[in-house]
Amino acid sequence: MIYHDSKVLLEVRGLRATVNGIEILKGIDLTVRSGEVHAIMGTNGSGKSTLAKVLAGHDAYEVTGGSVLFQGSNLLDLAPEERARAGVFLAFQYPIEIPGVANSHFLRLAYNTLQAQRGEEELDPLEFEDFVREKMKLLEMNPDFLDRGVNEGFSGGEKKRNEILQMALLEPRLAILDETDSGLDIDALRIVTKGVNQLASQDNAIVLVTHYQRMLNYIEPDFVHVMRAGRIIKTGGKELALDLEMRGYDWVGVEHRAAVEA
Amino acid sequence: MSVAAGSKYLESLLQGRPRMPSSPLGWLNELRAEAVDRLGALKLPTTRDEEWRFTDISPLANLSLQPARAGSSSLQASDIAYLHLDEAAIRLVFVDGSFAPHLSLLPGPTENSQGAMIGNLPIVLSRQGESVEKHLAKQVEFRNNLFAALNTAFLHDGALVVARRNTAIENPVHLLFITTQAETANHPRCLVIAEQGSAITVVEDYVALQEGVCVTNAVTEIFLADNSEVNHVRVQRDSAEAFHIANCAVSVGRSSRYRTTSVAMGGRISRYDLNVLLAAEGAECAVDGLALIGGRQLADTHTCIDHARANGTSRQLHKCIVDGAAHAVFNGKIVVRPNAQRTDSSQSSRNLLLNPRARVDTKPQLEIFADDVKCAHGATVGQLDHEELFYLKSRGLAEATARNLLTYAFGAEIIERIRIASLKHRLEEMVLEQTRKN
Known part of the structure; x- marks a missing residue:
């Protein structure tokens, strides 16, 4: 939702990044304000997942130019854990399985780390159990998932629900959802997106990175950006996503080249 | 550096042997005597023995030890x-x-x-x-x-x-x-x-x-x-x-x-x-x-x-x-x-x-x-695993905490096979403690 006079959360200017010496992001500009939902769309290899990981601080990517301000501070100066504590959250496209670490233990550690950061009360295992079970209802998750290893043997849909559960626990200011719709059947998609919608508020913002329009049927974006070859080449409203769904991505590129050449 | 069984270590140990009470059972005394006999023939292994090539126990030979009182x-x-x-x-x-x-x-x-x-x-x-x-x-x-x-x-x-x-x-x-x-x-x-x-x-x-x-x-x-x-x-x-x-x-x-x-x-x-x-x-x-x-x-x-x-x-x-x-x-x-x-x-x-x-x-x-x-x-x-570390850090966990947790998880697969709950729990704590210390 676009709110009048809402604060800028994220300001990306001319962001360039490389992986193994190959430039993937070639100058990204993006401004996200509180309350907004942005969709970043594009074909495979356009750089949209790279953008998500660079914002979360993955060290496989080297930032070679530009700036990123988060709530006015330089995000690029922060380690990944500091970004998380500052309120940036990345829902992974491929959530990592960690056998041997109980999901409940992991979730509580993460939750308490953020509570401590916010100067709020940490929860002991019993208190947390009650708290997390409530949150799990939102995502129609079976409490059995607490006792299993982190994402261990979870189906694709279960992993994505576990990601959004983490989002619900950590209450980030900026949530970046990287292809959260991939691998979801229609029921799981409905549940996951319902969860995201309930978490969206005037005080936070959501950036959806997605290949397809279908998630946007459930989470309505305020802005749709099209990425190609490491740049955002077109920005529009939610109707742009429908255009892309019908016409594919090629026409945006053609239009962009024409505009650049003109 | 082969060390004969007559080394300081064994000597000092065997000197303590007379203090061992003799058993009323003849076969047990014979068993002990046979073992003492074998000690005379066996050598402290060195890293030249295939079974001990990585484990150098030569420091043991130089210890002057007593049987515990x-x-x-x-x-x-x-x-x-x-x-x-x-x-x-x-x-x-x-x-x-x-x-x-x-x-x-x-x-x-x-x-x-x-x-x-x-x-x-x-x-x-x-x-x-x-x-x-x-x-x-x-x-x-x-x-x-x-x-x-x-x-x-x-x-x-x-x-x-x-x-x-x-x-x-x-x-x-x-x-x-x-x-x-x-x-x-x-x-x-x-x-x-x-x-x-x-x-x-x-x-x-x-x-x-x-x-x-x-x-x-x-x-x-x-x-x-x-x-x-x-x-x-x-x-x-x-x-x-x-x-x-x-x-x-x-x-x-x-x-x-x-x-x-x-x-x-x-x-x-x-x-x-x-x-x-x-x-x-x-x-x-x-x-x-x-x-x-x-x-x-x-x-x-x-x-x-x-x-x-x-x-x-x-x-x-x-x-x-x-x-x-x-x-x-x-x-x-x-x-x-x-x-x-x-x-x-x-x-x-x-x-x-x-x-x-x-x-x-x-x-x-x-x-x-x-x-x-x-x-x-x-x-x-x-x-x-680098990606596992990043995943944990992206949730706010400090580098050291993330490393400890993953190290612990690696060991937990073995400890989980112990079917005694209190021992399992204690070992889990000890592993966490040790990984923290490391």
Whole structure:
């Protein structure tokens, strides 16, 4: 939702990044304000997942130019854990399985780390159990998932629900959802997106990175950006996503080249 | 640098031998005498011996040690309450090698007559000598193994656990060996006999309550008669300066199942030799191990699983977590003898190096003489997974916390196989503590 006079959360200017010496992001500009939902769309290899990981601080990517301000501070100066504590959250496209670490233990550690950061009360295992079970209802998750290893043997849909559960626990200011719709059947998609919608508020913002329009049927974006070859080449409203769904991505590129050449 | 058995170490130990009380049992005195005899012929192994090539125990030769003084400890029951296992209804405690009845939890007379016979060796021997004679020092190769010979030469106190025919002993039996005196050597001994159709769980637990140099030289023998089951947990948390040498020999009877989990955390130099003989058809074993070391520790595990008869099954997972400049060694031999057709065996060695100076030597060794067998084995050496670390950090966890958690998780796979909740929980805490310390 676009709110009048809402604060800028994220300001990306001319962001360039490389992986193994190959430039993937070639100058990204993006401004996200509180309350907004942005969709970043594009074909495979356009750089949209790279953008998500660079914002979360993955060290496989080297930032070679530009700036990123988060709530006015330089995000690029922060380690990944500091970004998380500052309120940036990345829902992974491929959530990592960690056998041997109980999901409940992991979730509580993460939750308490953020509570401590916010100067709020940490929860002991019993208190947390009650708290997390409530949150799990939102995502129609079976409490059995607490006792299993982190994402261990979870189906694709279960992993994505576990990601959004983490989002619900950590209450980030900026949530970046990287292809959260991939691998979801229609029921799981409905549940996951319902969860995201309930978490969206005037005080936070959501950036959806997605290949397809279908998630946007459930989470309505305020802005749709099209990425190609490491740049955002077109920005529009939610109707742009429908255009892309019908016409594919090629026409945006053609239009962009024409505009650049003109 | 071959060291003759007449070295300072052995001399100083054997000088203490006259203080050993002689047994009223002739065969036991003969056994000890034979072991002393063998000591004269055996040499302290050096790194030129294939079985010891990574483990240099020459510092041991230069130690001037005494056998621990018996009965000089002032340990009270309350001092060691934190070491108790909630589930154990029977606990035998040995302090510096000597049985400590006041710290132990002994079975009542009815339990001993019906389902089990559990107690200190000399006491049980005085009553039921013959049944023990058949098994004592019969499985471990003390004639060709200096440390087993030394232990046998000092054979006196020890844990004897017999599960009677067709009896399942529900609660684990806790065998707790505590060292309190530095500069001493002690020789723990365990004998576990599972009679036909019985089932028992035994926890062998080595703890140091002193920080100094000391030598633990343990021997354990386990016999599984037909259709029996033994769950054997071994925990080694000796002092950081200790030498911990242990030999365990197991014989598994027809359709019997031996399961073991060993965890090694302590010791400056530790060496565990486990030999499991699948002696009859349909015998089965599951052998899991975890070595968690740092600093300048060395932990060496040598196992041999010997499939002597057909239709045997063995499964083994050994893990090492190595930090600092520590060095872990795993040598896992699987033998499948000509008669052992339709053997099903798998072995996996997985290793985690937490420091560029840490080192692991892992060697699976298969010797297969039968043609209709299934044997799988593999070894991996790696570091903490970068993507897993990033995932945890992206949720706000500090680098150190994330590393600890992943290290812990690596070890947890072994610890989770222990079926004693309180011990499992304690080991989990200890692993977390140790990874934090590292």
